[in-house]
Amino acid sequence: MDFGLVELTPEQKAFAAEVQRFLGEIVTEDVHRHERETGDGFNADVHLALGSRGWLEPDWPVEEGGAGLDPVCCRILELELQHHGVPSITAGTTSMVWKAVDRFAQPDLRDELKPGVAAGTVRFCLGYTEPDGGSDIAAAKVRAVRDGDEWVLNGSKMFTTGAHNCQYTFLITRTDPDAAKHRGLTMFLVPLDVDGVEIQAIQTFGGERTNLVYYDDVRVSDRYRLGAVNDGWTVLRGPLDEEHSMGTVSGGIADLSLGHSYLRVLEPALEAAIDWALTERPDGTGPADDPDVVTRLARIATDLECGIVTPGPMGRVKGAEVLVEAAADLVDLVGPLGLLPPGTEGVPGDGAIDFAHRFAQGTTTYGGTVEVFRTIIAQHVLGLPRPNYPGSKKFLQAGRRDARGAVQS
Numbered sequence: 001m002d003f004g005l006v007e008l009t010p011e012q013k014a015f016a017a018e019v020q021r022f023l024g025e026i027v028t029e030d031v032h033r034h035e036r037e038t039g040d041g042f043n044a045d046v047h048l049a050l051g052s053r054g055w056l057e058p059d060w061p062v063e064e065g066g067a068g069l070d071p072v073c074c075r076i077l078e079l080e081l082q083h084h085g086v087p088s089i090t091a092g093t094t095s096m097v098w099k100a101v102d103r104f105a106q107p108d109l110r111d112e113l114k115p116g117v118a119a120g121t122v123r124f125c126l127g128y129t130e131p132d133g134g135s136d137i138a139a140a141k142v143r144a145v146r147d148g149d150e151w152v153l154n155g156s157k158m159f160t161t162g163a164h165n166c167q168y169t170f171l172i173t174r175t176d177p178d179a180a181k182h183r184g185l186t187m188f189l190v191p192l193d194v195d196g197v198e199i200q201a202i203q204t205f206g207g208e209r210t211n212l213v214y215y216d217d218v219r220v221s222d223r224y225r226l227g228a229v230n231d232g233w234t235v236l237r238g239p240l241d242e243e244h245s246m247g248t249v250s251g252g253i254a255d256l257s258l259g260h261s262y263l264r265v266l267e268p269a270l271e272a273a274i275d276w277a278l279t280e281r282p283d284g285t286g287p288a289d290d291p292d293v294v295t296r297l298a299r300i301a302t303d304l305e306c307g308i309v310t311p312g313p314m315g316r317v318k319g320a321e322v323l324v325e326a327a328a329d330l331v332d333l334v335g336p337l338g339l340l341p342p343g344t345e346g347v348p349g350d351g352a353i354d355f356a357h358r359f360a361q362g363t364t365t366y367g368g369t370v371e372v373f374r375t376i377i378a379q380h381v382l383g384l385p386r387p388n389y390p391g392s393k394k395f396l397q398a399g400r401r402d403a404r405g406a407v408q409s
C-alpha cells in the first residue's frame, strides 16, 4: 500500500476551499435534521445543488454535465462530501448503475437519461435482494415474461433503498426458470411510477429508510431492457464489483472503501466520548482520570485510523467491524447518558454515540455481508480457490458427501 502524501497544486487547494465554502452553505442544520428524521440517504435540494455544479459525476466532461475534474480533485470532493455529512446513498447507487446503463442500454434511452443523471433529476436504486435472501443474488425469482414488445414483471424485492426518491430501479429478474441459475437472468431499468409498482417503507433499527417493492403485473417496454435476454449477469457484474470495492484504481489513487464512509459516524461519537471523559465531576475528578478509560479511547482512535486507510474489500470489512466494536465500547464507557436522544440536555455529542451504535449494526450486512466479503477477499485478493461449503457442487463431488456433509458409504 502506498501511503505517500499527495502534494496539492495551488489550483487543487483553491478547489478544496471552493468545495468547503459551497458545502458550508448548502449542507445546513436542516439537512442534517432531515436525514436524522428520515434516514433517506438523500436530500433533494443538496443533490440538485451538487448537480448544478457538475459534482454528481465530477469526472464527466463539462459539456456532458460533469465538472471535468482530475482524480485528485474528485477525491477532494469525495472527502469533503463525507466530512460535511452529505446524504449520499442515492447519489452512490445512481453512479453505480449509470455505468451499466451507459454500456448496455439502447442508445436512445442512454442519451435521454444522461443529462438527468448529471443534473440530479434522474436517479437509480438497486433492486437485487428478495424477501427470500440477498447474498445469493443469482437466485432471484422476480419473473419477467415477454409479451410482444413488452415485459410483464411479477414478484417483490426487499431492501430497495431509495426507491421512493428514484425514478428507476435496476432490477434483476428471472426470464428463463429452466436455465442454469446465472444464465436465466435479465436486467431492466424499471420506471418506478408505472402501474403495478407499490413501494412500502421499512424503517430500520439503525435509523435508515429502505423499502419493500411489489411488482404486480408491471408492464415495461423492451426499451428498458439492459443487455441481452438471459445475460443479466454480465450487465450486473460492473455495478456489483463496484459495490464490492473491486473497482479499478483511478489516477493512482486507491478507491475509498465503503468502510471509510461507515467510519464517518464514529468520528463524532469518539469526540463526544472524549468530551464526556474530560467533564469534571463536582469532586474535581473526571472519567479521564481512570487509565482504563483513556486506554480504551486511544484504542478506538487507533482502530478508527486503521479502518479509514484500509482500501478495497478489506476496508469494507474492517470499517464495519471497527464501527460495531467501537460503538459498543463507547456505549459501555459512557453508559446511559450516551444513549439519550438528540436534543436532551447534557447528552454527549447530541446523541452521536447512540446513533453510531444503531447505525453500526446494518453495516456488516448491506452491500454484501462481511462473511461474503471474506470469501471475496480470499478468492479475488489472495487468489485462493472457491470455498468448499457443505452442499456445494465441489464439496459433494470431492467427498461423496450428502448435503449435510456426512460421508456416503
Ligand SMILES: Cc1cc2nc3c(=O)[nH]c(=O)nc-3n(C[C@H](O)[C@H](O)[C@H](O)COP(=O)(O)OP(=O)(O)OC[C@H]3O[C@@H](n4cnc5c(N)ncnc54)[C@H](O)[C@@H]3O)c2cc1C
Pocket (backbone or CB within 6 Å): 125, 126, 127, 128, 129, 132, 133, 134, 135, 136, 158, 159, 160, 161, 162, 204, 208, 210, 362, 365, 366, 367, 368, 369, 370, 371, 372, 375
Ligand atoms: C439497511 C439495508 C439496506 C439495503 N439496501 C439494499 C438495496 O438498496 N438493494 C438491494 O438489493 N439490497 C439491499 N440490502 C440487502 C443486503 O444487500 C442484503 O441484506 C445482504 O446482501 C444479505 O442478504 P440477506 O439479508 O438476505 O441475508 P442472507 O443472504 O439470507 O444471509 C444470511 C446469513 O448467511 C450468511 N451467508 C449467506 N451466504 C453466505 C456465503 N456464501 N458465505 C458465507 N456466509 C453466507 C450471511 O453472511 C448472513 O449472515 C439492504 C440491506 C439493509 C439491511
